[in-house]
Amino acid sequence: MLLKDKVAIITGSASGIGKEIAFEYADQGAKVCIADLSLEAANATANEIIQRGGVAMAVAMNVTDEAQVDAGVAQVVAQFGGVDVLISNAGIQIISAIVDFKFDDWRKLVAIHLDGAFLTTRACMRAMIAGGKGGTVLYMGSVHSHEASPLKAPYVAAKHGLIGLAKVVAKEGAKDCIRANVICPGFVRTPLVDKQIPEQAKALGISEADVIKNVMLKETVDGEFTTTQDVAQTAVFLASFPTNALTGQSITVSHGWHMQ
Ligand code: NAD
Secondary structure, rough: OOOOOEEEEEOOOOOHHHHHHHHHHHHHHHOOEEEEEOOOOOOOHHHHHHHHHHHHHHEEEOOOOHHHHHHHHHHHHHHHHOOOEEEEEEOOOOEEOHHOOOOOHHHHHHHHHHHHHHHHHHHHHHHHHOOOOOOEEEEEEOOOOEEEEEEEHHHHHHHHHHHHHHHHHHHHHHOOOOEEEEEEEEOOOHHHHHHHHHHHHHHHHOOOHHHHHHHHHHOOOOOOOEOHHHHHHHHHHHHHOOOOOOEEEOOOOOOOOOOO
């Protein structure tokens, strides 16, 4: 068990990649907090983990709400005794050309990805420093932390921004043994991606099959989607790595869609 008794808060973990990380972390002995918008959905995931013999709790947390973030992290400290790992994973996608992009949509997306990363980082760093045992912060970046695609302006901007934030956390956190890294997945079949297949087909004027073949998988080495399991294994590796040698980095997990 690589994460025995580590306390991990995973945002956006009632679905997709975050949910898989929560399952994998629990299997590796971590106590996991499922933090998501809906308490009902978070509870359902926490209960699935508990039924498999893991340790989990649920909190309702909109990552853009300062009070909810601070209260949710305080609840985890009260119940599990501290925080060892934050996975800032909550995210959305909105597809549109820049010339048609609604300012409200830009602000909504950037707030979830960047305000959410900042607020959860601040609350968890405070808890980690108070606990005196250091910790790990992982951001869910994307191949779009390194490359651009049309129709995704705020997403690409925000995902690039996470790399900057991770580098600052790595520098400021080092004295307290807090490390920060970014995981950059390629396309993973989750609700976030399933929703954008028809949207991209419409915006680009191509078929849904062509979106999958020529947009999502064309640059991969094997024509394969990245899986939630691929990402979860990387998240275990990064949180269990023992020294400050691996901090301020981004690791791409994309079947070669992007190569650094
Ligand atoms: P998903 O839609 O399956 O899950 C996202 C979760 O985030 C949902 O449970 C949702 O309720 C939650 N969420 C949304 N807004 C929130 C908020 N304000 N506060 C708290 N929770 C909120 O999507 P996913 O594909 O699992 O995406 C997870 C992360 O992985 C995102 O940051 C996404 O950008 C990133 N990512 C996804 C892919 C992919 O291909 N699926 C690729 C690279 C990166």
